[in-house]
Amino acid sequence: MQALLRELRERVRHAHESRTPLRLRGAGTKDFYGERCEGQLLELHGYAGVLAYEPAELVLTARCGTRLSEIEALLAAQRQFLAFEPPALGGDPTIGGIVAAGLSGPRRARAGAARDFVLGTLLLGCDGELLHFGGTVMKNVAGFDVSRLLCGSLGILGPVLEVSLKVLPLPPAQQTLRFEMAEGEALAAFNRWAGQPLPLCATAWFDGQAWVRLSGAASAVRASAQQLGGERIESEPAAAFWRSARDQTHPLLSRAASLWRLSLPSTAAPLSLAPPAAQLIEWGGALRWCATDRPAAEMRAIAAAAGGSAMHWRGGASGSRFHPLAPPVLELPRRLKARFDPHGIFNPGRLVAEL
Amino acid sequence: MPAQPDDPVNDPARNGAGDEPRWSELAAQPPSPERARAVELALRERLPADCVLSREEELRPYECDGLAVFHQRPMLVVLPHTEAQVRDVLLECRRLDVPVVARGAGTGLSGGAMPHAAGVVLSLARFNRILEIDPLARTARVQPGVRNLAVSEAAAPHGLYYAPDPSSQIACTIGGNVAENSGGVHCLKYGLTVHNVLGLRGYTMDGAPVTLGGRALDAPGLDLLALMLGSEGLLLVITEVILKLVPKPALAQVVMASFDDVGKAGDAVAAIIAAGIIPAGLEMMDRKAAAAVEPFVQAGYDLTAEAILLAESDGTPDEVADEVAAMERVLRAAGATAIAVSHSEAERLRYWSGRKNAFPAAGRVSPDYYCMDGTIPRKAIGQVLKAIEQLEHKYQLKCMNVFHAGDGNLHPLILFDANQSGAWQRADAFGADILELCVQLGGTITGEHGVGVEKLNSMCVQFSPAERAAFFAVKRAFDPAGLLNPGKAIPTLARCAEYGKLHVHHGRLPHPELPRF
Ligand SMILES: Cc1cc2nc3c(=O)[nH]c(=O)nc-3n(C[C@H](O)[C@H](O)[C@H](O)COP(=O)(O)OP(=O)(O)OC[C@H]3O[C@@H](n4cnc5c(N)ncnc54)[C@H](O)[C@@H]3O)c2cc1C
Numbered sequence: 117m118q119a120l121l122r123e124l125r126e127r128v129r130h131a132h133e134s135r136t137p138l139r140l141r142g143a144g145t146k147d148f149y150g151e152r153c154e155g156q157l158l159e160l161h162g163y164a165g166v167l168a169y170e171p172a173e174l175v176l177t178a179r180c181g182t183r184l185s186e187i188e189a190l191l192a193a194q195r196q197f198l199a200f201e202p203p204a205l206g207g208d209p210t211i212g213g214i215v216a217a218g219l220s221g222p223r224r225a226r227a228g229a230a231r232d233f234v235l236g237t238l239l240l241g242c243d244g245e246l247l248h249f250g251g252t253v254m255k256n257v258a259g260f261d262v263s264r265l266l267c268g269s270l271g272i273l274g275p276v277l278e279v280s281l282k283v284l285p286l287p288p289a290q291q292t293l294r295f296e297m298a299e300g301e302a303l304a305a306f307n308r309w310a311g312q313p314l315p316l317c318a319t320a321w322f323d324g325q326a327w328v329r330l331s332g333a334a335s336a337v338r339a340s341a342q343q344l345g346g347e348r349i350e351s352e353p354a355a356a357f358w359r360s361a362r363d364q365t366h367p368l369l370s371r372a373a374s375l376w377r378l379s380l381p382s383t384a385a386p387l388s389l390a391p392p393a394a395q396l397i398e399w400g401g402a403l404r405w406c407a408t409d410r411p412a413a414e415m416r417a418i419a420a421a422a423g424g425s426a427m428h429w430r431g432g433a434s435g436s437r438f439h440p441l442a443p444p445v446l447e448l449p450r451r452l453k454a455r456f457d458p459h460g461i462f463n464p465g466r467l468v469a470e471l
Numbered sequence: 472m473p474a475q476p477d478d479p480v481n482d483p484a485r486n487g488a489g490d491e492p493r494w495s496e497l498a499a500q501p502p503s504p505e506r507a508r509a510v511e512l513a514l515r516e517r518l519p520a521d522c523v524l525s526r527e528e529e530l531r532p533y534e535c536d537g538l539a540v541f542h543q544r545p546m547l548v549v550l551p552h553t554e555a556q557v558r559d560v561l562l563e564c565r566r567l568d569v570p571v572v573a574r575g576a577g578t579g580l581s582g583g584a585m586p587h588a589a590g591v592v593l594s595l596a597r598f599n600r601i602l603e604i605d606p607l608a609r610t611a612r613v614q615p616g617v618r619n620l621a622v623s624e625a626a627a628p629h630g631l632y633y634a635p636d637p638s639s640q641i642a643c644t645i646g647g648n649v650a651e652n653s654g655g656v657h658c659l660k661y662g663l664t665v666h667n668v669l670g671l672r673g674y675t676m677d678g679a680p681v682t683l684g685g686r687a688l689d690a691p692g693l694d695l696l697a698l699m700l701g702s703e704g705l706l707l708v709i710t711e712v713i714l715k716l717v718p719k720p721a722l723a724q725v726v727m728a729s730f731d732d733v734g735k736a737g738d739a740v741a742a743i744i745a746a747g748i749i750p751a752g753l754e755m756m757d758r759k760a761a762a763a764v765e766p767f768v769q770a771g772y773d774l775t776a777e778a779i780l781l782a783e784s785d786g787t788p789d790e791v792a793d794e795v796a797a798m799e800r801v802l803r804a805a806g807a808t809a810i811a812v813s814h815s816e817a818e819r820l821r822y823w824s825g826r827k828n829a830f831p832a833a834g835r836v837s838p839d840y841y842c843m844d845g846t847i848p849r850k851a852i853g854q855v856l857k858a859i860e861q862l863e864h865k866y867q868l869k870c871m872n873v874f875h876a877g878d879g880n881l882h883p884l885i886l887f888d889a890n891q892s893g894a895w896q897r898a899d900a901f902g903a904d905i906l907e908l909c910v911q912l913g914g915t916i917t918g919e920h921g922v923g924v925e926k927l928n929s930m931c932v933q934f935s936p937a938e939r940a941a942f943f944a945v946k947r948a949f950d951p952a953g954l955l956n957p958g959k960a961i962p963t964l965a966r967c968a969e970y971g972k973l974h975v976h977h978g979r980l981p982h983p984e985l986p987r988f
Contacts, residue, residue: 332790
């Protein structure tokens, strides 16, 4: 690994000096994700391996190329897990790619996002320097929180070579409930329930059915299931449903030719799209997947009016994927990028076309 | 980081080639009377009369934050009412090249809000309104000068509360909490400030408005919101914050366990987590701390114990019953000599009262105390507490420990008498030794109180020159002129060179075989 590390540092330094753009890549499960980006391929999946895992410390540190499957197996053996449920997206992503993309699964609204579990990172700076930010302890306010800034940065500030993540014990019990509900009714219920002391860990709505997953102590799950009612779903079909939402194998997510991902306040009213789009709603109403080929401008306007943003996840013509940022909002990211990567060698344009 | 003059105080363009004035020294240099008058006039022209304080007796309350050993009278204090006035203050100070230090309640414990002699303190005290509580969306939109506890009080009628609960919560402000990424007793289960802030608004030193995050859970682009948490007032002046509210649990109970050895108590903490339990709070108090607080609060602490653990469980009644039983089992197996469980809300609060009043109690048993804030891996708790005992002998000062054990966040309280010559210097060196030990064990020099001016030297131990340059790069991106809370949080190269301690690489000193403590 030391030889590979030397080589990566050398390549980055050389790219910086020769102003050669690099396209960072882990397992490639997110090749489709983000804006188009050109550059020499910098493969990171080889820099792999779990460096430290101590269950009682609730921390796992791994090199960026380590596969999600390896990490999940290791954690499961100790009855622990990654509580943000990173999506596998039909492959076996690297932990570096997971952090760079910053995507989270069905538990996000209750448990937190990927960035909430990032404790520390090792960044490969453009001049080949190795930079540690954060660390492996639960609480740490020494220095700016660059680690969380890197989460979701899609590599534009440099390759994350190592990451330390907070892990949590697996909840001892889980129960999924299903309700026949119209969209508006489900949105209201999700928000109402989230304000009550219930062990609610995920919610979803699709095609007239609301799904609710409870998880926690067996007694709490039992009592809450009783209180909420609905149809109890067996653990296997329940797991399959949440898996399909998490990994995008759900028919709505996998089959739509043009798929939009709207991030909205959870209380935003049902979308008024004409003709109505098939939707999968997650995160208590805060995430709405829409299968629609409505024009981008319309989707962005709808999301903005509701207080959120719209990402063109898949399909459609060319054009930007992410919700565009107004020029003044771009100013600070532009200055950060200019300081971390003055020659613009890291994933140019992948997160924001201008950066 | 690329070689750029990222270090604002060492930037020749700013300070004239060759010389390297330090903000920490500049901080104490008073302005010339003409300069002070010119700045005051400029600000008075922009602000209503009640917004500018300049008389000595008016300025005195702003000399320091909660860490009074670092104090400095500012040139001026401004107390704007509106965002437009905040922007005007910043624009004017930027134009006149005047340092600005934002201030909440001044309860900070690292000198983060300590003023500059030639600078302006920008107090957010008048930004004290809760603008909106949305019970359905479970959010609170507040001004930064709102007190932490006031948010939970306003949310209570809806069965909701704001989870991060620093011990200072009756006084400290949300703006200060965001700037420090403050924690509290319940952060183990419910997260730090960073996990409970959805969005904020603020102004850069250049007077440019910035809105980050919002009511949606994702925002496009870089996650600058996360970067603001714990940025110690160096990047933005925060003028509005959207907070996440969570449902109040149906029931909470606390288990109190005694141990005859601090090492065993430390191991018990790790054992609880290893058993798959995340308590709502998991705090530890050593014998000296219990003895200091007991006469004060009469909580019924076991004064024969070397260490006391307080472990809270919350949730539905059945869930709490199960968890309490499980914790009792683990604690007994870990060698607890006595265990008590609270059976009423009054009793629960009584058990916590000593923990919450540890600071005032320290003030009662000693003329002065110095609170440290390192974080370590849980497994090292016993080892560190024993090392601290040895340092007590080395420095001839007593130290008591009350801390967030579940997070491994230590708060050694070093007792000293500032009137004794050299006592503060000894306390300071004692504290620095503890922090260095935290870094050696793979931890950090500050878990929640921030670096401020206090831990600048210790930053040299934790971060390499390139890493510190990266921090300056962030600072410069937000504040090219380096005027917003300058001289705090990030030490200059020159300062680290002078401090002369080695950077501990990744929890390892260059020569680990050499005995150090
Ligand atoms: C008795 C006691 C107990 C404490 N217990 C805890 C605890 O349990 N956990 C914990 O984390 N801390 C604790 N603290 C420390 C302190 O209360 C926190 O750091 C708190 O968040 C500071 O808030 P403040 O409003 O007093 O901020 P101040 O002290 O006024 O300022 C702190 C920093 O924030 C900046 N700042 C303030 N407002 C703004 C703003 N609007 N925009 C930009 N920057 C701003 C300042 O410039 C400064 O750098 C304790 C302190 C005391 C005295």
